[in-house]
Amino acid sequence: MKFHRIGGCVVGALIVAASLHAHAQSSGAAPAVVASAGASTPVQAKAKAADRALRKRVLTALGKAKGLRASGVTVRVNNGAVTLQGWVPEQAQIERAADIAQSVPGVTAVKNELTLSTF
Incomplete structure (x- = not known):
């Protein structure tokens, strides 16, 4: 299976998000808030x-x-x-x-x- 560069980034982001969610569930900690890249006030x-x-x-x-x-x-x-x-x-x-x-x-x-x- 061949991923394009953008597809790899999306998959990587999903893995990180799932990992953070699993960590928050197992440790009883509050869910992590991830700021979107490039967001400006x-x-x-x-x-x-x-x-x-x-x-x-x-x-x-x-x-x-x-x-x-x-x-x-x-x-x-x-x-x-x-x-x-x-x-x-x-x-x-x-x-x-x-x-x-x-x-x-x-x-x-x-x-x-x-x-x-x-x-």
């Missing part, structure tokens, strides 16, 4: 939406900046903290990108991981 969803909006504002600011080639820059945001990753063609642009990101309203911190590249 409304607060978490709102925070993610705010981070996405902030990321867009930072990318827009970097794209509009004179003297900055931002095509190799990736922006990540987590709770208002911005991480700049990727490359720029000139050393001066590394610091400039961080200054621009820090100037965007809502940014709480900037971690600059940009590197110099001559591509």
Whole structure:
């Protein structure tokens, strides 16, 4: 019998659930509550939406900046903290990108991981 990857996961989940149920029955313990993977609360969803909006504002600011080639820059945001990753063609642009990101309203911190590249 050949299982597809998803079928194996379903079978594994059923085995774990049955095992937990059997353990709860034999030990007299309260039934275990298993949270569904990937579930988020409304607060978490709102925070993610705010981070996405902030990321867009930072990318827009970097794209509009004179003297900055931002095509190799990736922006990540987590709770208002911005991480700049990727490359720029000139050393001066590394610091400039961080200054621009820090100037965007809502940014709480900037971690600059940009590197110099001559591509």
